Structure formats: structure tokens, C-alpha cells
Amino acid sequence: MRRRRKLDHLNLAQLMEDGPLSTGFGDIHFLPNCLPELDFAAVSTASSFLGREVAAPFLINAISGGVAEAEALNRALAAAARRLEIPMAVGSMTAALEEDALKRTFTVVREENPDGFIAANLSANAGPEQALAAIEMIGADALQLHLNAAQEVMMAEGEGELSFGGCWQKIREVVEASPVPVMVKEIGCGIAREEARLLAAAGVAVLDTGGGGGTNFLRIESARRKKGGTEPFFNWGLPAAVSLLEVVDAVAGLEAAGQTAPLVVASGGLRSGLDAAKALAVGASLAGVAGPLVRSYYRGGLKAVLEYLQLWQQQLRQAMFMLGAGEPADLKACPLVVLGETGRWVELRGVNLQSLARRKSALAGTKPKMSKKT
Ligand SMILES: Cc1cc2nc3c(=O)[nH]c(=O)nc-3n(C[C@H](O)[C@H](O)[C@H](O)COP(=O)(O)O)c2cc1C
Structure with missing residues (x-):
């Protein structure tokens, strides 16, 4: 059953369009900087994450494994x-914890990338024992726990064994x-x-919005279910830009305290x-992506995946150049304006947008004083 589901996810992710909810990133605008004071050659996307150097602040997010077809994709x-x-x-990785033969669909990743940063992945309902086994299986540098209550309640497999009670406590135990x-x-x-x-x-080190x-x-599970009733939920969720602004606001509150x-x-x-540049400017350390990589892979293999991510890197550099940001961290000093539904949403929720709009321009401290001519 689980293998069938994983295959369905790979197939449906190729066919289905994004949305219908809008991410809201179109509502986030940079204040263009006509004096970037920077050479394009000096713009670098290199950054760091959890103490590791990365050449670009991107994350190939969790996609697959646990079904034979995923081995080549993961490689x-x-x-x-x-x-x-x-x-x-x-x-x-739950499937591979239950069936040794499936481990290979995950370990192939470590084989291919022995020194890279690789995160293991389990449900947030997993316990410490499963967590340790998953981390060990691929020599993971981090462990992702996914929260997917909305997806699970829509699954064709039914709600019988669906349980998110005690989830926070389990996360805490896994963190420990x-x-x-x-x-x-x-x-x-x-x-x-x-x-x-x-x-x-609970001590979580990273929140991935x-x-x-x-x-x-919800739409993918609806297609798998082959019976209606889930359509009213297709717009369920916090638009990605809203969630990011909310989480960054929460983090800023903790830092201030x-x-x-x-x-x-x-x-x-x-x-x-450009979406990635906006996310980094709002306060993210990395910009993650999944669905488009599945589509790229099935269209043109590794070459297409590389091209997709290289285009992101080029666009990020272009945005950084136009904003006078020499490195990704500089984006956090670039003023942003949040308009439209996203602006209204976070305003009603009391998210502090003023701090984004009034950030210091990179040149603010160094601007020459105008001499008063008499
Ligand atoms: C085919 C497919 C399978 C996925 N499987 C998992 C998974 O096993 N665990 C997980 O945490 N997220 C999984 N995801 C979710 C992604 O990591 C990501 O959170 C989500 O797709 C939103 O990002 P996107 O809009 O860039 O695709 C999967 C995504 C896709 C497209």
C-alpha cells in the first residue's frame, strides 16, 4: 500500500499544476536600488547552513525513496x-525501516554524495528509535520531521489509524x-x-515553512481517492509567503526575548x-523546492534538474546584483514592501511589517554627506 502511494505521488506530482492557492510571493516587492555599488563578478550565492558551507542557499527538499522507482531519482x-x-x-524513510530491501533506495544518496549535507526524513509521529535508525542509515547531517495532518486525513487509505495525539511530545523526545x-x-x-x-x-533547530x-x-490525495468530497479543501493552508512571514515573526520575537x-x-x-531572493530577504536561511525537481527529472534526468537549479542560482545572483547584495545575508538588509492579500493577511495577524520596509539600505551608513554650498 505504501509503495503504491509513493508511486502515485511521483506520477501525480508530474501531472498536477501548483495551487490553486497563490503563494503570495508576488505580493512581496523589493525596493529597487538604482545605485547597487557592486560588480556582478563580486556577487556570490555562497552561504552557510547549520555550520556547513553551501554554494547556494537552496534545499532539494524531501521527495522520495522506499519504492524501487525512486532509486534512480534519488541518485x-x-x-x-x-x-x-x-x-x-x-x-x-519509514518503509526502509520496515523492509531492508528498500534501504538501497535511500543509501544511494550517500553513495552518490559522500560528503554533502543530507537530511533524513520521517513523520513527526516517529519515535526516537526510528529517528536514530533513519539517521544512521544514510549518515544524515540532520533529521527532517514532516507534519502532514491535512494530507493524511484526505488519504485514500482512510482515517482509521490516523493519530496526531502526543505529536509535540514525540518531537521533543526525538530532539533530545x-x-x-x-x-x-x-x-x-x-x-x-x-x-x-x-x-x-520543543528545541527544534530549523523550521521549514x-x-x-x-x-x-490535498489535491494529490483527492486524485488517489477517486471519489469526491475533498474539493472544498483545495485552498486549505497558509499561503507560503504568509507562513514565512509568520514564522520569521515568531523567530524574531524569540530572539528579542x-x-x-x-x-x-x-x-x-x-x-x-527571485522567489528565493524574497524568501531570504524576509529571513530564511535556505529556499527549498520539490515538485519542479520531480518534473525536471522525468523530463530530462539529471541534466534537467541541474539546469533548473542553475537557473535559480543565476536569477538569485541577478536579483542580488540589482539590490546591491554581495552575499545572501546582505538581502536581509534590503527593504521589502508587502502588498495585496498577503499584506492584508499578515497585517490582521499583527506581523511586524514595518521592520521589513524600513531596513537599512546597504549604503545607508556610508552615504557621503551633501556639502552645503553657499
Ligand atoms: C512527489 C513528492 C513526494 C514527497 N514526499 C515527501 C516525503 O516523503 N516527506 C516530506 O517531508 N515531504 C515530501 N514531499 C513534500 C516536499 O518536500 C515539499 O514540502 C512540498 O512538495 C512543497 O514544496 P514544492 O511546492 O516546492 O513542491 C514530497 C513532494 C513531492 C512532490
């Missing part, structure tokens, strides 16, 4: 991650037992400020290097 994704020097996560940082992610419905705070209190507007698992705050990964419907 290609790992090869792309190695070539581009970016982190990647594998798909949910894990030898590597724990990242908690949504898979397309987003994380709100309140849950971001709870997850931070996984907001709406990209791959839509002198508490340890998680890093943020932005994901869900990010579809260009």
Missing part, C-alpha cells in the same frame, strides 16, 4: 546536490535523542506563528531564484 538528486554543493533531504539537528517541516499547508513558537519550545501555493497534497531561536527554511511553491 540524480544527490548528484545534483553534490555538483551544486547544496543540501538535500530524502523522502520519508537526536545526535544531529532536527528540522520540522510542513508539506504544503504552512506553519503559523503559534505552532512555530511551540516547535521552537512548507506553505501553500505549490505542490498540493533573548531565547534560542530556530533557523528558517522557506518552502512551498518557490518557483524562481
